[in-house]
Amino acid sequence: DADxxxxxxxxxxxxxxxxxxxCSQTKGHxxxxxxxxDPGLGLRLIYYSFDVKDINKGExxxxxxxxxxxxxxxxxxxxxAIPNQTALYFCAxxxxxxxxxxxxxxxxxxxxxx
Amino acid sequence: xxxxxxxxxxxxxxxxxNSTLRCNFSDSVNNLQWFHxxxxxxxxxxxxxxxxxxxxxxLSATTVATERYSLLYISSSQTTDSGVYFCAVQAGxxxxxxxxxxxxxxx
Numbered sequence: 037d038a039d040x041x042x043x044x045x046x047x048x049x050x051x052x053x054x055x056x057x058x059c060s061q062t063k064g065h066x067x068x069x070x071x072x073x074d075p076g077l078g079l080r081l082i083y084y085s086f087d088v089k090d091i092n093k094g095e096x097x098x099x100x101x102x103x104x105x106x107x108x109x110x111x112x113x114x115x116x117a118i119p120n121q122t123a124l125y126f127c128a129x130x131x132x133x134x135x136x137x138x139x140x141x142x143x144x145x146x147x148x149x150x
Numbered sequence: 151x152x153x154x155x156x157x158x159x160x161x162x163x164x165x166x167x168n169s170t171l172r173c174n175f176s177d178s179v180n181n182l183q184w185f186h187x188x189x190x191x192x193x194x195x196x197x198x199x200x201x202x203x204x205x206x207x208x209l210s211a212t213t214v215a216t217e218r219y220s221l222l223y224i225s226s227s228q229t230t231d232s233g234v235y236f237c238a239v240q241a242g243x244x245x246x247x248x249x250x251x252x253x254x255x256x257x
Contacts, residue, residue: 069244078154078236078247094244124191128245137181138198139238139245144191 039063040142042127048148049117057112057145059127066132068110069139070094070102073124082125085110086132117149152177156237156248163227163255171222171251173237181240182213184222187250188233196222196235227255 040061049055059068067086071079081094083102091102099121103111114121127142153176163169173182184196197204197211199220204211208227213220224231232255238245 071245076249078238078249079245080247081244084243092243126193137240138183138195139240140195141185141193144193146191 040127040129040140042125042142042145044145045143046146048150050150051118053117055114055117055147057125057127057147059110059112059142061108061127061129061142063129063140064107065129065140066107067130068104069128069130070100070110070112071126071128071141072096073126073144079126082112114147114149117147119149121147122149123147152179152239152241152246154237154239154246154248156235156251158251159249161251161253163253165227165229165255165257167227167255168223168225169227169253171224171235171237171253173220173222173239173248175218175220175237175239177218177241178215179239179241181245182220183238183240183245184211184220185236185238186231186233187236193236224253227253229255229257231255 069084070082073079085104101113125145128139130139155174186194199213201215208225210223234250236250238247
């Protein structure tokens with residue numbers, strides 16, 4: 037089984053709709069991240085969480101919100117989707133302080149906003 | 151913030167050829183990772199290599215932290231090596247990604 041899973045894998049939605057992307061991990065890592073990838077570019081950080089009570093904005097957080105429901109679950113919401121939020125979204129995890137900071141990525145969610 | 155530059159942007163090879171991909175970064179980092187993004191979009195961890203040299207099969211990587219660059223070597227390339235190779239560095243919280251090198255290997 038995959039260590040980091042994302043649902044849904046593909047989603048088409050309309051402008052103005054609310055949508056939630058979910059991420060779960062079985063790696064036992066404390067830290068979780070949401071990234072976005074646009075065509076021809078690398079990934080950019082949206083939000084990150086170091087533990088259940090910790091939420092932090094990343095480089096491009098406008099238009100997004102997150103919820104850390106448990107150590108293993110981290111959700112990303114688009115309150116009112118717009119077409120320029122069409123992208124590939126990745127969840128990632130890593131260990132906390134004192135551990136190797138290698139990040140592991142989920143399979144991605146391809147989101148299209150029409 | 152830290153700048154990450156990858157070269158070349160595109161690379162076309164015949165099966166069996168060797169290649170070297172380069173990643174330059176603008177400041178000290180405490181994490182450097184190489185990824186392969188396959189044609190289905192999935193990111194595969196290749197190396198966690200903030201310094202030193204590592205090898206995994208036909209792939210190897212070297213990071214010279216004092217000179218702020220990392221190299222990824224692919225030997226005897228195969229068609230399954232096609233995709234985009236990303237270098238990503240971390241100095242604080244997030245990984246900062248380069249724009250990638252797109253590799254196409256033909257048989």
